[in-house]
Amino acid sequence: MGQSGAGILSAHGFSLALPVSLNHLQGMVTNLFKQSTKIAALAALGCLSNCKKADAPLAPADLKFKSIAVAPFAAPAAGDDFSSITWGTAKAQPLATHEIQGEVVQGKLYIFGGFDVNKRPNWTPTKRAYVYNPDVDTWASIKSLPQEPNGSNFGGGTHVAVTTDGTDIYMAGGYTSDAAGTGQIFGTKQVWRYNVATNDYTRMPDLPQALGAGQLRYLNGKLHYMGGADKSRVDTKIHLVFELNNPAAGWKTLAPLNNAVNHPGAVVFNGKIYVMGGSHYQNEDAITQRTLQVYDEQTNTWTNMADMPFALDHILSSVVVYGNRIIVLGGQTGYNTPGKQVFAYDPATNVWQVLAPMRAAKSAGVAAVLNGYIHYTGGNFSAINYKGTPVFNTSTPSIELLPSADAFVRNGSFGTANYGTDTALVIKGATANNYLRSVYLKFSLQDISTVNSATLSVYGKNIDNTNSLTLSSFGIDDGSWQENSLTFTNAPQPAAGALSTAVADSQPKRINFDVTAFVKAQLAGDKNASFVIKDASNKNITVQFASKESSSNKPVLIIR
Template sequence: MKTLVPYLILFMFSAAISGKLLAQPAIQWDRTIGGSGNDFLYAAVRTPDGGYLLGGSSDSNISGEKSENSNGSKIWLVKTNSTGIKEWDKTIGIGDTGIGLRKLLLTSDGGYLLGGVITDDDVNVVIKIDKNGVRQWLRRYARGKTTDFEAMEKAPDGGYILGFTSLLDESQSQGPIKGYDYWIVKIDVNGRTQWEKVYGGAGSDQLESLQATSDKGYIVAGASNSGKGGDKSDPAKGYGDFWILKLDPSGNKQWDKTIGGPGGDGHAQISQTPDGGYIVGGITSGTAGGDKSENSNGADYWAVKLSATGQVQWDQDLSGKDYTEGADGESFSVIIQTADGGYLIGGTSDSAAGIDKSEEGKDFESIDLWVVKLAADGTKEWDKTVGSGDWNHLQSIVQAPDGGYLLATSSENGIHGDKTQDSRGGSDFWIIKLAPENVPSPQTLVRINAGGPDFTTATKKLFIADQYYSDAFNVTSSIPSGDILNTTNDVLYRTARNSPYCFYEIPVKNIQVNVTLHFAETYYGTPGKGGGAGSRRFNVDIEGKRVLTNYDIFAAAGGAMRAVQITIPVTVADGILDINFGTGAAGQPSICAIEVVSTNYTLGPLADAYVRDGNFSTTNFNGSSLDIKSTSGDPSANRSSYLKFKVPQALTIAAAKLRIYGHNHEDTKSISVHAYGVNNDSWTEGSIVKNNAPAASTASLGYASVNNVYKYYEIDVTSYVKAQQQSGDEIVSLLLRDPSNRNTRMVFNSKEAISKPPQLIIQNVANSTARLSQEEATFEQQEKELSVVFPNPATDEFTVLISRQHAGNISFQLVNNAGESNPIQAAERVRPGEKVRFDVDKIPVNAGIYLLKVDSEGFSEVVKLLIAK
C-alpha cells in the first residue's frame, strides 16, 4: 500500500483507540429463505425499523417461505425483522413475462423502487411500488442493440439517477464513441426522463456504479479499455482500467480520470467519502505500476482512495495465496463505508489462506464469500471467510444497527459450512449476520476508573481500567500519593482523564440508569501549584443534553484534594450512553471515575412450567417453552403457565412488569393473555401438573394482546409484586392464561430457552444524591442479583464475579450461536459472591459471541460473552 497524503487528524484520533485490536467478527445467525424452485438474491437494504428488505428473482410457486405463485421467473421481495425472520413476502411480475430484479431502493414515501430486466426481450424496467407492494408506476428503458442495468440511486432533487451499459449497432455509432458506452438517465419521482447522457471512447466502456455527490452532481465509475479520445482524457494504463467521471447536476462532464496498473482492472464501485474524496473498490491483476503500488497474486481485490479531484491518495491490493491456473482467485463485488470511518470490501474467493486471507475455504472446490475490513487509511483490520460449500456470490453488504454486517448471497446447499438451515429446493436466498467488531454487550452496571487501571474498592466494587473513550489528545494525569478527603478510596481519585475534549461511548442496555461522575481537583489549589476556584471550569453533555455548565470541581468539593460526586438519571434509547467532556470558561475537563448503574433490575425466573388439562392433567411440562390456550371444548387443549421470581426486600419498587417473549402460534389474531397473582409458592417446575397446580389468588392484574409477531409482550404486575414485598414475601408466583376461551395457542420462551427468557423488570427507587462513602452500600444489591463477566471482550482470560443468588454446586457452560453447549471447568472452587478465573486458551472454542450459562441449585442465569482470542 502507498500513502500519498498524510492524515494528522486520523493519526490523532487513532491514538485514542490504540491497542484495541479488532477481532474477526463471529457469525451471529444465518437464514435460508426460499421456495421449491430457484430463488436468486440480488440486493438487500436496511429498512427504517431495523429490519431488511431482500430482493431477487424467483420461479418458485407457493412453498417454503414463498406465499405466492411465480408461474415463471418473477421479482421476489422478502421483508425480515432485525434477526432475519420473514415478516412478509411479495411476488411482482408483468403478466406472463419473465422479469428479474437487479437493483433495489427504499423511497422517501416509505415505498420501494425496483430496477430490473424483462428477460424475454432484454428491456430494462423501473417499477415503483408502495410500502404494501402495490405497483404505482412502471417505465421501460432501452437504447441500441444491448442495454445492461448497472446502477440506480437517489438524486438530490428527489428523483433518481440510472446507469446502464449500452451497445449500439455499428451503423448507429458516431465519431470516436463506439462499442459499449456509459448511458446515464435522470428521471423524476414518477420515472419520467428529464435528461440522458452517453459517455465513452473508441473501445469498450462498462458502467459499474454511480452516486449523487454533495455538490448535487454525480460520480460515475466503471471499466474501460478505451485509449485517450472521445470522452476519455487519459490514455489507457493497462488492458483494462477504472474510468471515473465527475458530472454536474445536469449530467455534463466536469472531469474524468483513468485509474489502473499495467494489468487488468475493473468492476469499479464508487462512493463519496466524508472528506469530499472518493473510495473505489474493484478487481485487479498484474504487477505494480501506474496507480498500483503492489503486485497482484492473480485476480485480487483493489481499494483505491481518491481526493476530491480524483488524485490517488492510497491503494490496497488484497488477496489469498496459492493462486493457480484455472482457479478464480478473488472476485470483487462490493465496497461500503462503515460507521467507524473505515471500509468493508467483499466478494468471493477460492484462494488458500495466506497473504491477506486468514482462513481456508469451506471446501476444496468451493467459492466462498470473503470480506475484508479496512481502516480509514486503508490498513487491513480483519477478514472473514463465509461459505456453504458451493458457489456463493456476494451481492450486498449492509451495516446493521448494532454495528455488525449483513451479507446477502444465494446458495444451493443444505446444512454445510456456515449454513445452518436446509435448502428449500433449488437455489435459495441466504443471508448471514456478522457480529459487531469487538463491541461488548450492553450492560446494566459499568464502573470505569478514568485515566487509571483496574481498581477494587474496599467494598469489592470493581472499577475497570479506562475504556470506551475517544480522546484525540489522549491526556491523563496521576499523582503518586496524597490524602483525598471525603472518600476512603483515595486511589480512585488520584488518576483522571483531562483533555480539551473527550467523549465516552459506553454500551448500556436501553433502560433508565443513574450516571455518577466522580471528580477531585488534584492540581489547582494544591501546594506549589496555585489557582483555586475558577481555575478549571468545563462542560458535560450526556445523551446530547447539557448537564453541567462551567463546572468547577474546586468550588463544588470545597477545595482541592477532595472527592465530589454528581449523580444524574438518564434514559438510554440506542444501546450506547454518550458522555461528552468539553472545555468551558477555563482550564480543561477532568474526570476521575464514571459509574453507570441501572435503576431497573431484570430478574430471571426461579422456576417456570406450563400445565394441561384433561388427558394431560397428571403430566409435567417443563421444557424450553411456556404454552397458553383456553377453549370451552376439549379440556385436553387447555394450557396455563406458571412463573416464580425472587424479589429482594432491599429493592424499593416503583413499578414491576412481566415480560414474556413469544407469539400467537396459530394465526394472526390478537389474543389477550392475562396475569394473575398466586400466593401459594410451594410448586416446583419439575413436579407441577394441572392436578396439583395452585389456583389464582387475585383477579387479573393486567394483560397483553399477543399476535403472530415474535417479540417481548409486557404485563404490568406492580400491584401484586408490591403487595407481596410489603407482606414480607420475597417470592412472587404468577399464573398466565386466556380467560376468554379464544381456542388459540400461544407459545413463549421459558427460562430454559437459549435466549429471550421471561423477565420481571423492577424499577427501583434509587438515592440519586448519595456521596461515594454512602453510595458504596446503596447499589450493593445490584451485584448480588446477576453475575458479572470481565473483561468482556475476553482475549487471554476472563473472570466471573458469581451472583450471591447461587447456592450449592455451580456449573458453567458456553453456548455458541448454533445452540451447541460446551461445559467448562473452573480452576478453583466456586463460591457465590467470589470471583472465578477462566483461561481462554484452555477452553476449546473459537473467537465469537457466546452465552455463558451459570447454573446452581435453585438459580440459573445467562451472560453474553465475546471471546476475541
C-alpha cells in the first residue's frame, strides 16, 4: 500500500493544521464524542471496495471481500483516560441472585446460576441462566445449567469458574446443589461447555479433583484453572491446563500460584493471565488478599506485581478490561462486607488507581463491558443491572498515526504474491497450505517524543460467520520491509510472545491492541514500529480489516 497518507492523522487536545479526509474526520468525531455525551455523531458510510481479485483460484467458501459500514456512534469509545463512571441502570435481571458467574460473547452477556433467592435462608444453587442483549435492553432465559445433582427445581451451581474463547463459554468446578435441592456441595470435578449457537451444553473431561471458588481463563487455545479451594474448603495454589485441540491429553499441571487464594478475580491481558485479590480461608475466618499474580505462558512462571490498593475477595466475575487498563469493581473487604470501590490497574506502568466508587456496595455479581458501557449486575441477592458511562479525561491529548506501510501475506502457492495495494487486510489462521494469512503494519515514530500509552487500532470483522475470534498482535524488530514487495516468503518473523490480544466478531468495529511496551522500546531504538496481527489458534475463520488504502476506517496507532 503506497506511501501517501502516512504520518500524523490528528493530535487531539490541540490545534493541528492538516487536510481533513473522511477518515480524519471520523477520528476527530470519536474524540469529540468522548469529551461530551451530548454530542450526537454519525460516521459516514465506508466500504472496502475494489479489492484485489487476482489471487485466485479460491474455494467459494474461502476469501470473500465484503463492504463494511461504519455504525453510528451510540456509546462511549473504549479508552483508558477516565477516573470516574456515571452510573445509571438498565433492565434488571429476571431473578435476584448472589455468587453468579457470567461472560460476554458476541456483544451479549450470559449469566449462570448463583444462589436461589427463592430458597433462602438455605444456601442452594439455582440452575437458571439468562442472556442480556444491550442493543434492545432485554433479558431472555437460556437452557438451564446441567451440573449434577439436578432435578425439576434444583441443580446448577455457584462459585463456578467461567471463561470464553469468544465463541462458547466454559465452566469448571464450583459448588453444586445437594441431592435434595436444599443445600450445596463445596466442590465438583465437573467441566461443561455452553454452546452459544445451539443453546445447549457439552460435558468435557473432569478436573482431577473437586474444586470451587477458583478461576478459569482462556489463553491461546487452552483453558487455565487456577486457585480456589478443595471440597474441604482448603485453599489451593493449583494451576491446571486443558488444551482444547487435544482433549485426549486431559488436564495437566502447570506452575502453581504464588499465593493460594479463593474467590479471586482474573482477566487475560496482553497474552498474560492476571489474578488479583481473593482470600485465605472463608466466611468468618476469611482474610482478604491484595496480591496481583501474573502468569507468563512463555516461561510458565508467576510474578507478583503491585498489590491492589486494599484487599478484596468475591470478585470472581467482576473484573474487566477497558482500553489499556484492568478494572476491578466491587468485592468484599471482609466477611459479608461488600464495597463500592473501583480500582484500575495499568499493566504498562504497574500502577493501581482508585476510581470514583460505584453507586451501591456490591460483591459476587457480574461485570461486563457492553457497547462501551460498564455493567454490574446481580450479586447480594439483587436483580439490579447497573450501567456505567466512563467520564473521560479530556485534557489528555492523543496523536493518531497512519501506517507508513501495510499489507497481508499468504502461504502456499501464494507465497510470493504481494498484496500491498489492496484496500483490505486479511487474516486467516489455518494449518493447510494456501489458506494462512497474516497482516503486517508499520508506523514511523519520527515525530513522536513521548509515549505514555500506545494502542494499535484496526477496523473490521469476521466475514465468514457469527463466531468471535481472538486475534494476537506481535512486534517485529526488523522494520526494513516494504509494502509493495512484502510476501509470505520474505516477510520478517515476529518476536516470540504476543504483545496483546483482542476479539473480532461479525460486527464491524474498531479492534484495539495494547502495544505500549513495544512502542516505547522502538521509540528508544530506530523509531519504527512494525506489527503482525494473526490468528495464533488457527480457527480457520477469515477476518477482514480496512487498509490505509481504504476510503475510511484506516488502521491507526494511537499515542498518548
